[in-house]
Amino acid sequence: MKRYLPLFAIAAICAAFPVAAQEAKTYPAPSEIVAVARADEWVTIAPSDLLVMDLAPDSKGNPRRVVIQLMPAPFSQGWVGNIRKLAAAHWWDGTSINRVQDNYVVQWGDATEKKALPQGLATMGATDYVTPDWLAKDWIFARADGRPDAYAAAHGFYIGWPLAQGREGLWPVHCYGMVGVGRNLSPDTGTGAELYTVIGHAPRHLDRNIAVVGRVIEGIEQLSSLPRGTGALGFYEKENERVPILSARLGNEAKDVPVFEHLSTDSASFAAYADARANRRDPFFNVPAGGADICNIPVPIRRKAK
Amino acid sequence: MKRYLPLFAIAAICAAFPVAAQEAKTYPAPSEIVAVARADEWVTIAPSDLLVMDLAPDSKGNPRRVVIQLMPAPFSQGWVGNIRKLAAAHWWDGTSINRVQDNYVVQWGDATEKKALPQGLATMGATDYVTPDWLAKDWIFARADGRPDAYAAAHGFYIGWPLAQGREGLWPVHCYGMVGVGRNLSPDTGTGAELYTVIGHAPRHLDRNIAVVGRVIEGIEQLSSLPRGTGALGFYEKENERVPILSARLGNEAKDVPVFEHLSTDSASFAAYADARANRRDPFFNVPAGGADICNIPVPIRRKAK
Numbered sequence: 345m346k347r348y349l350p351l352f353a354i355a356a357i358c359a360a361f362p363v364a365a366q367e368a369k370t371y372p373a374p375s376e377i378v379a380v381a382r383a384d385e386w387v388t389i390a391p392s393d394l395l396v397m398d399l400a401p402d403s404k405g406n407p408r409r410v411v412i413q414l415m416p417a418p419f420s421q422g423w424v425g426n427i428r429k430l431a432a433a434h435w436w437d438g439t440s441i442n443r444v445q446d447n448y449v450v451q452w453g454d455a456t457e458k459k460a461l462p463q464g465l466a467t468m469g470a471t472d473y474v475t476p477d478w479l480a481k482d483w484i485f486a487r488a489d490g491r492p493d494a495y496a497a498a499h500g501f502y503i504g505w506p507l508a509q510g511r512e513g514l515w516p517v518h519c520y521g522m523v524g525v526g527r528n529l530s531p532d533t534g535t536g537a538e539l540y541t542v543i544g545h546a547p548r549h550l551d552r553n554i555a556v557v558g559r560v561i562e563g564i565e566q567l568s569s570l571p572r573g574t575g576a577l578g579f580y581e582k583e584n585e586r587v588p589i590l591s592a593r594l595g596n597e598a599k600d601v602p603v604f605e606h607l608s609t610d611s612a613s614f615a616a617y618a619d620a621r622a623n624r625r626d627p628f629f630n631v632p633a634g635g636a637d638i639c640n641i642p643v644p645i646r647r648k649a650k
Numbered sequence: 651m652k653r654y655l656p657l658f659a660i661a662a663i664c665a666a667f668p669v670a671a672q673e674a675k676t677y678p679a680p681s682e683i684v685a686v687a688r689a690d691e692w693v694t695i696a697p698s699d700l701l702v703m704d705l706a707p708d709s710k711g712n713p714r715r716v717v718i719q720l721m722p723a724p725f726s727q728g729w730v731g732n733i734r735k736l737a738a739a740h741w742w743d744g745t746s747i748n749r750v751q752d753n754y755v756v757q758w759g760d761a762t763e764k765k766a767l768p769q770g771l772a773t774m775g776a777t778d779y780v781t782p783d784w785l786a787k788d789w790i791f792a793r794a795d796g797r798p799d800a801y802a803a804a805h806g807f808y809i810g811w812p813l814a815q816g817r818e819g820l821w822p823v824h825c826y827g828m829v830g831v832g833r834n835l836s837p838d839t840g841t842g843a844e845l846y847t848v849i850g851h852a853p854r855h856l857d858r859n860i861a862v863v864g865r866v867i868e869g870i871e872q873l874s875s876l877p878r879g880t881g882a883l884g885f886y887e888k889e890n891e892r893v894p895i896l897s898a899r900l901g902n903e904a905k906d907v908p909v910f911e912h913l914s915t916d917s918a919s920f921a922a923y924a925d926a927r928a929n930r931r932d933p934f935f936n937v938p939a940g941g942a943d944i945c946n947i948p949v950p951i952r953r954k955a956k
Binding site: 494547549553564624627636 | 709750752753776779797798799800801825826827835837850851852853854855857858859870871874875876877878927928930933934935936937939940941942943945946
């Protein structure tokens with residue numbers, strides 16, 4: 345069978361063949377490195393750190409679920425705390441996906457913009473978009489990987505997340521699938537009720553301007569494959585284009601939520617994976633790139649085997 | 651009306667207000683810079699440099715058209731020549747979109763892998779993925795913009811296209827919407843019959859490994875919003891999931907093709923636009939990034955006013 349392009353399947357088959365001489369050495373693909381990572385290199389994600397969003401079934405009646413992992417401390421915790429309160433209040437139930445802009449974002453929340461918010465939400469300000477370095481233990485010693493970044497002095501991975509670094513501290517970055525907090529013009533106007541996820545090339549100009557509060561770890565295709573909105577900024581123009589949100593719950597309060605785990609970004613396997621993403625030497629590739637954009641090294645996440 | 655997040659519409663409204671003092675100066679958004687570019691800063695794209703692909707109508711009977719601009723000389727011309735021959739032979743008529751992999755590519759061609767190719771297609775080799783610098787006049791003097799690039803020693807824009815540069819020469823880069831040539835393991839196996847476009851974060855590890863032959867300039871949403879394939883690498887598993895291609899023709903041979911134009915990448919307006927993409931100072935933004943990924947500076951393309 346002949347299959348074309350990004351042929352990791354063929355690469356995997358080739359890499360499985362024994363090789364006799366150094367010249368003929370085959371290198372594993374990133375996915376193969378991840379596949380053989382040791383069990384103790386994976387970190388379980390607490391169900392209470394998930395936001396599980398069930399959309400109305402699709403036109404064929406298939407269920408649609410999106411699972412989001414919330415950003416861990418010390419990053420964006422004011423907004424994450426609000427999201428926990430909004431989920432506990434079942435605030436998103438009956439709201440909808442209202443905006444799908446190609447190569448940019450899918451956004452959801454209250455289309456009427458009139459739904460009352462629960463009491464006690466925190467107000468976050470302009471300084472909350474960046475976290476002081478000293479709050480992220482071990483970052484300085486272990487994280488910056490030395491690859492150039494057009495958007496920051498340095499970047500790297502820390503407790504399972506991609507981060508950027510500048511003089512003022514550390515911040516989470518807008519990669520594909522990251523979830524952020526919609527806001528109005530003033531930086532203190534985002535509560536966490538209006539959320540979006542990235543479905544295109546990383547819009548990193550949003551870093552430090554909008555809070556990143558999580559990432560979609562399963563079901564991104566339920567959002568990225570939605571019809572694009574035809575209004576300004578990709579908003580749906582008709583009410584019946586919106587996709588209803590049936591419920592959004594923390595993972596420990598939702599039904600039938602599997603346990604997820606991410607590859608430790610401190611592990612030897614992650615280091616080898618990141619290197620392989622930057623220097624593809626598996627058989628399909630003729631020229632290793634010699635580097636990788638941080639958003640092109642997605643942290644491996646999977647369902648934990650039962 | 652309150653609207654959230656990437657609020658370029660509000661930014662545009664604010665920027666339109668007159669300002670009295672330097673302190674209160676508002677800066678235009680990138681889209682506003684493009685909107686006021688002079689007519690002579692736009693470059694008409696020849697219809698014969700377009701590949702117009704008509705898909706079967708969607709489930710509601712709406713037509714689906716994708717317009718691709720082919721890569722100009724001196725880049726990838728062997729494959730582009732093959733694509734012209736394939737279009738002239740109506741080779742894609744009756745083929746289909748067979749693969750949709752989230753955050754990666756949409757791929758089309760002959761799913762049976764048995765359809766005979768027209769006579770006289772060129773065979774391109776490993777050295778054809780990079781173009782010697784001296785073939786691209788003016789590049790060296792004007793193009794590299796000094797921003798760091800994880801994938802290349804330098805990059806910039808040339809005759810309307812993003813390019814990267816290394817010791818061996820210049821090459822087009824895999825940004826969102828770019829069209830490339832599927833191939834098998836050997837670098838000389840891609841003819842141009844099997845094509846894909848990028849629908850996610852720029853997979854620049856493919857640069858120099860796969861030929862970039864064009865970019866989608868209209869209708870990308872007809873591809874990026876398709877259901878993701880559930881087979882390995884996002885291939886559709888069932889024949890009825892494939893999206894039929896009714897026809898693919900060069901722009902001068904297709905019906906009802908508008909004229910397109912791109913903003914000259916040599917123009918003052920493009921320089922201002924690129925700077926604004928790297929340093930957003932319009933009212934929504936609190937912190938300008940100080941740089942931009944080359945794939946986050948898409949070359950402005952529009953239908954030419956009649």
